[in-house]
Amino acid sequence: AKNSDRPWTFPEGSIFLQIDAFVQRCCDLLEVCEGQQQFACRSRGQPMPAFGGTKAAEISNSLFEIEDSFLKNLSRLQNVDYDILDVRAPKWSDHFGIFKNQMRDLEVMYMNVINSAFEGVGTVQSAVAVLDSFFLLAKRERVKAFVDKMGEKLYNLFTLEMNNNVKREFEHFRKQPSLPIIQGHPHYAGTALSVKGLMLRIQQQMEELNMLCYLEPCREQDQTRDVYNNLHGNMEAFVLQVFGEWVAELKGMDDMNLGKRLQVGLLTRPEDSTLMQRLKGGLLESNFDKEMLKMFQEVYYWEKIQGSGI
Template structure:
């Protein structure tokens, strides 16, 4: 008798544990049903339905195990557990049906002709920011008042539709996919390939602009304007239903982007080499005073004459390198418009200012070294 009572109590405890699990799942469902915790790449409606299904699956599995355990003795908790389970499953089924209904309703205006019209858009559009680098530029370039960067112009509603269909298909036919949506989804691979091709242009073009400051873009305005003429076909004429020429167009644009980017990199590298020469010049000491050495007048004069000769040689060498770099850079702008040539003159003035600042710094450091040698400082005694 005691064994039977203990067995019955364990049965009751097990069903009470199941009821507790159902209540926990129901609580989580009720708290999140209006805004399920979906990942950024999950669709709104099918993702919500799958979230609800995942919540119910563990409970459903536990219930199937309880049903298979025919050796359990029926108790009052058995019926209570069944009621709680069916109530949860009913709510989840109703929720999934509601998600499906809302999705189909959201496509109410997207009939076959409307979906096709969404494909009849230019491949790209202009924007004042770029998603590829997460950088934003508030100043709009003088050569493009409507926008600086390129952006893939594939319709966002169609991307959302592709994801919704992909996730609804995970229900294995429980929810039917509207014909026009399924027909378009079957072309997903083709459109993904086209988007990848277009993104090659977008990335290559935006990389050029991201490497240039607003001032440098004005210097490169001729190059970018010529590049824009080639790209404009994808901003105005070519659409997602154009046939045959998109791949050729993409390859042509990418090739010219690569050419311009190579010029930009040479320009940047030339600037860096010039800046390096300026840093070398600014670090030069134009006189030589060895510590703990007392110079006779004639020896000091001879030492400084030799030092000046060496520093003059180094400065001349630095000057020649700077001139060579400027000439090499100028070959890319010598045939430019008056606007570009004006920007080039401003660029040369900027280089002149850097060189002047470097020479001033060299003279200042040299005079400070001479002052320390004559007058001493907190760290050293005079050397006179």
């Protein structure tokens, strides 16, 4: 009882040394398991994602080679002549250190494969498919961080697509006189349809990027959204402007002459036809009012353009 106030003076290091060593051994084995998840998909029965493009076979073969190398390194660790859970075994630190360095080398090889896969894509959609595939495969932190970095490059790819391609095409449509539009389409509605096609093009790509919910917010993402919103808004305003110009031209048509335009023969002979052709019957051509035909064409295609206040 008289010694009850004396503090304990046990050396904690020596008491918990083996427990700490066992906990560290478990952490080492967890890293081995993580390596199996990262590099040994095929041997674990996990299906490999279907890569597209011309480099699909090359990517798959490279991943299989990495897996074969990992399994060889793992077999050497499995065949040690001591119990891997025995914390008193002095050789574990050396064997595991070698295995860990080999995994670092495999990580570098793995990231090179990812980089090579992205070099073979040219569109945002295909790049998103590649990113999705490697996101499912990424298990180790270093590989995960590299996949996130490639996601940032994906936003840059879309920004370049909008600035270098879509925006340039849009600027061509805004020039006067405008570039030739699709054959068979009227002037105003044809121009609007072409710009609508550009809007749909970037809208689909933006929707693909929005599906990448696993990517952390970044500066590149904010910049891409700003460029998209500005470009999409400008194109939508241009479509409204073209529609307004067509409506103004439509109102400029003389209402009093609309009836007269319809009171003409539907067929006529060409004015340059010879007398012999006329005597033999000659050729006939449509005599319907050309301005009315243009108006009907415009109406037909404007009806196909929905939204945007039209």
